[in-house]
Amino acid sequence: MRRRMMGEKEQERKHKVREKSMAGIKTSDKELRKVFAETLEALMEENPDVVYLEADLAGAIGTTGLFRSHPKQAFDIGIMEANMVGLGAGMSVKGKIPFMHSFGTFTSRRCADQTFLSGCYNRANIKLVGTDPGITAETNGGTHMPFEDMGIYRSFPEMTILDVAEPHLLKEIMKKMAGQYGVMYIRFPRKGKICYYEEKQTFEIGKGVILREGTDASILASGVEVAEAITAAEELQKENISVRVVDMFTVKPLDEELVLRCARETGAIVTAENHNKIGGLGSAVAEVLAEAGAVPFLRIGVPDCFGEVGDRKFLAEKFGLTAADIAGAVRKVVNKKGS
Amino acid sequence: MDFNRKEMDLLAIKIRKNILRTIASKGTGHVGGSLSIADTLAVLYGCVMNVDPADPGKKDRDLLVISKGHSGPAMYAALAARGYFDEGILDTLNKNNTILPSHTDRLKTPGVDMTTGSLGQGASLAAGAAFADQLNGSSNYTYLILGDGELEEGQVWEAALFTAHRRLTNLITFVDANGKQLDGPTDQVCSLGSIEKKFEAFGFHVISVENGNDTRQIYDAVMEARAEKELPSVIVLHTVKGAGVRKYAEMENCHSTTVNREELEAFYQELDAQADDGGKGTGKEA
Numbered sequence A: 001m002r003r004r005m006m007g008e009k010e011q012e013r014k015h016k017v018r019e020k021s022m023a024g025i026k027t028s029d030k031e032l033r034k035v036f037a038e039t040l041e042a043l044m045e046e047n048p049d050v051v052y053l054e055a056d057l058a059g060a061i062g063t064t065g066l067f068r069s070h071p072k073q074a075f076d077i078g079i080m081e082a083n084m085v086g087l088g089a090g091m092s093v094k095g096k097i098p099f100m101h102s103f104g105t106f107t108s109r110r111c112a113d114q115t116f117l118s119g120c121y122n123r124a125n126i127k128l129v130g131t132d133p134g135i136t137a138e139t140n141g142g143t144h145m146p147f148e149d150m151g152i153y154r155s156f157p158e159m160t161i162l163d164v165a166e167p168h169l170l171k172e173i174m175k176k177m178a179g180q181y182g183v184m185y186i187r188f189p190r191k192g193k194i195c196y197y198e199e200k201q202t203f204e205i206g207k208g209v210i211l212r213e214g215t216d217a218s219i220l221a222s223g224v225e226v227a228e229a230i231t232a233a234e235e236l237q238k239e240n241i242s243v244r245v246v247d248m249f250t251v252k253p254l255d256e257e258l259v260l261r262c263a264r265e266t267g268a269i270v271t272a273e274n275h276n277k278i279g280g281l282g283s284a285v286a287e288v289l290a291e292a293g294a295v296p297f298l299r300i301g302v303p304d305c306f307g308e309v310g311d312r313k314f315l316a317e318k319f320g321l322t323a324a325d326i327a328g329a330v331r332k333v334v335n336k337k338g339s
Numbered sequence B: 001m002d003f004n005r006k007e008m009d010l011l012a013i014k015i016r017k018n019i020l021r022t023i024a025s026k027g028t029g030h031v032g033g034s035l036s037i038a039d040t041l042a043v044l045y046g047c048v049m050n051v052d053p054a055d056p057g058k059k060d061r062d063l064l065v066i067s068k069g070h071s072g073p074a075m076y077a078a079l080a081a082r083g084y085f086d087e088g089i090l091d092t093l094n095k096n097n098t099i100l101p102s103h104t105d106r107l108k109t110p111g112v113d114m115t116t117g118s119l120g121q122g123a124s125l126a127a128g129a130a131f132a133d134q135l136n137g138s139s140n141y142t143y144l145i146l147g148d149g150e151l152e153e154g155q156v157w158e159a160a161l162f163t164a165h166r167r168l169t170n171l172i173t174f175v176d177a178n179g180k181q182l183d184g185p186t187d188q189v190c191s192l193g194s195i196e197k198k199f200e201a202f203g204f205h206v207i208s209v210e211n212g213n214d215t216r217q218i219y220d221a222v223m224e225a226r227a228e229k230e231l232p233s234v235i236v237l238h239t240v241k242g243a244g245v246r247k248y249a250e251m252e253n254c255h256s257t258t259v260n261r262e263e264l265e266a267f268y269q270e271l272d273a274q275a276d277d278g279g280k281g282t283g284k285e286a
């Protein structure tokens, strides 16, 4: 692509874009687990077929009260994740809509075959909930730090994968999950408090949301990396690099149309995800871009290694997931555009 | 190999102090299941296992697989007490770059022989290690510690079938039957019925230990298990979650909870007072 000098017109346009950008990142007074518990309760109230199966982590996700308030819909079945997925799939054949929770490691790796066969292949209607994805597992460490969950599930036909870290999005998307048939996996951090959506924002599974407009490059991010991407874009703005930020919370089915539009309109793409670089959002976007004829492209993600214990900040720095890492990647792709 | 009651009780007290110190350094952690297994670790490391703290990788060592890997603090407490590493390291639990992660990791901690943390998996790992020893004609033992909640994982019973079928008498399994899992009493979440009868039906020699926090009873059970040459043995330890520290033993749910640095001194005194009576009346009686 041709290097463009920034004309007055473009300067003006960028200024407008800036005004249109979102107010930015706020902190919610509610943790995501509270949003989850409240939304689940509302869904069960609304539809008696919505059920909740838990594998002995209700204490961790704050849903213990549901077993008492909804004894015919909420069940703590014990430490048996593979069995849980099978049970849920069986219940769904009888019309139930099971939401099933454990840590992300255990609702992906631990029950992968059950999800594939009893779930997807069997055309069941189950909603897997995996908390504390990637670095948000913090002190639970490498054994509990899923960097591979989306990669595993992305190769399962008809699977839906949702990477979420925002309260309004979580609430709205859970409603969609209950209403739409199929096998779905959602990952979110239990203690997440960051918010960036307004109450009126609506969502569709499979459709990305443009959070911020920009013209020089697009960051397609998911989960906790969305907030990092917004911060990176704000930083880059100071250098007069104008960046579009997209929340690609549906990692599968990918919003290919939007990926291609971003490539066309901004000419350079960076993906950012709290997951192994292999198999997740970056891979999905790479596949689409490569087939369409490439634009400058870089992936921010965990460099194909295992997790370990540590705090969020330490882990984000260690695995290269910070706003600064994203900004660095954007600078590189923008530079490449001209060459 | 001789059992000395006084020594073992003192070691168990030391391990408990180390557990509390370790978790206090981070402020929170898996307190209950660590305290409930302290006496067993004292017996295993104190006078049963063929291990050498100065040479953790010693070729002909016995293995310990703590399948309830969230009891890492108990392992670290025992290993430090036996001199595998400096006790000061205990204060790094779960900190950035630590060698002491929440869940036991054989690549990170000297003396940890198997990586666990995903419940159920240690059962197969231990059976595999014991099977290899059997094939090699090695005289080593493998010791496996399971949680009672952990028994809900189907993998435990797949491993049990294999262990019985192959007559792995060199594998000695413990169940830390403290009656509680993460969300509460096992009876409320998913009843296990009689753990003893279940293992018996699976073809095990079953040893039920009435007070699984009593070093003497634990030691006798291990000796019985080692004398058994026909069937693999399981030792069902009836323990108290949080045993040894009244505050935790009486807490409704002490699975993962806080330990404040300011409380440590009082806890240490409470533990020291148990040196002569084996811990009677301190929440250690099942």
Ligand SMILES: Cc1ncc(C[n+]2csc(CCOP(=O)(O)OP(=O)(O)O)c2C)c(N)n1
Binding pocket: A055, A056, A057, A079, A081, A102, A106, A110, B032, B033, B034, B036, B068, B070, B117, B118, B119, B120, B146, B147, B148, B149, B150, B151, B176, B178, B180, B181, B182, B241, B255
């Ligand atoms: C496969 C798997 N599922 C869930 C967990 C989360 N988890 C950690 S400890 C625990 C409860 C374990 O209870 P129990 O085996 O009785 O252990 P103890 O009482 O000895 O602490 C759970 C559900 C896990 N570590 N692994």
Ligand SMILES: [Mg+2]
Binding pocket: B033, B147, B148, B149, B176, B177, B178, B179, B180, B181
């Ligand atoms: Mg237990």
